[in-house]
Amino acid sequence: MKPLKIAIQKSGRLNEDSLRLLKDCGISVDNGRDQLKVTVRNFPLEIYYLRNSDIPQYLEDGVIDIAIVGENLLIEKEKNVTVVERLGFSKCRVSLAVPKGVEVKDIHYFEGKKIATSYPNTLKTYLDKNNVTADLHVISGSVEIAPNIGLAEGIFDIVSSGSTLFKNGLKETQVVLKSEAVLAKSPTLTKDAQQLLDQLLFRIQAVQRAKKSKYILLNVPNDKIEAVSSILPVLKSPTILPLAKEGWSSLHSVIEENQFWEVIDQLKLAGAEDLLIVPIDKMVL
CATH class of the missing domain: 3.40.190.10 (Periplasmic binding protein-like II)
Known part of the structure; x- marks a missing residue:
């Protein structure tokens, strides 16, 4: 093969x-x-x-x-x-931007304006959708410099942290596309x-x-296992192991990163103690 x-x-x-x-x-x-x-x-x-x-x-x-x-x-x-x-x-945005001192209320600011970009097809689609006609200048790199040298009145380019825009005296106005x-x-x-x-x-x-999940271990009194188990967003059901301490068990499960703090708070209120959170290297279903 x-x-x-x-x-x-x-x-x-x-x-x-x-x-x-x-x-x-x-x-x-x-x-x-x-x-x-x-x-x-x-x-x-x-x-x-x-x-x-x-x-x-x-x-x-x-x-x-x-x-x-x-x-x-x-x-x-x-x-x-x-x-x-x-x-x-590698998440980013593809956005319109103008010099910091320019007031932009909506996309119609760009009507008849010159816009420098490396993404003319994406920009034209967006402008057409909003019934805006602009003069596009296609540049292969260093798009941010265009307004400073009088080539354009705005730009359309990739934005990650926004620091490059800031350094070149620009501000983001419309996010057209979110990418990864x-x-x-x-x-x-x-x-x-x-x-x-x-x-x-x-x-x-x-x-x-x-990467989106954590392995969670916690101790709980046996009479609260059902209440705690109902809170855990498990794959099938939590693993329950008896502790040496009589009347207590250890519960093992998986929790999603974006639910972490909300679920942890609920578990503590339900009687869970000694919570241990462990990163997961691989997760095969």
Whole structure:
């Protein structure tokens, strides 16, 4: 069976996050400096390090089977590819911004204005939806400088923390799109490649699930087990083990990160004591 071909960004934050995910999935990646193609030792996978902007086209053409790429780029390039999993990292916004001193009440401020951007398709779709006509200046990089040199009256670009906008005297006005890294597949994926993708996806989902969950251990009087168990958002039912102390048991379960403090407070009120929270490395269902 031929190895599955996966593309990741050649460098930058998305590259680092993608390699970390593969490592968490038990995939060993050994590549030398400036090596653009790597065959993995312990999984049928070939990694291609590509320019971010080239990845959607390579996916559509079937040059690569799958890719970890920013969702915003897939939307901008408008290629025939399918997102199979949202990965939860490299989150950003794609937003409109103007100089700090400019008052903007709504999107109609940009009517007839010049906007610099690296995402013309996404911006045009948004402007058309809001019946706004603007003059778009397509720039491949350093979009934030455009208002300062008189090239444009606003920009449309990726925003992460907002520090780059602040340093260039700009402020965010409208968030057009929220994006994160996704796993996408080619429309030409073969049956064998899909089988390997399913194996990889199984590992990725186990890692993703674990990151969103915590393992919880707590002690509870036996007469309060039922009340405490009803609070725990368990997979099936909590594990209950008797303690050496008569009349007490230890309950073990899993709790989602976003429910953590709310559930912990309820457990304490219901009589739980000695709570221990442990990170989960992998979570296979």
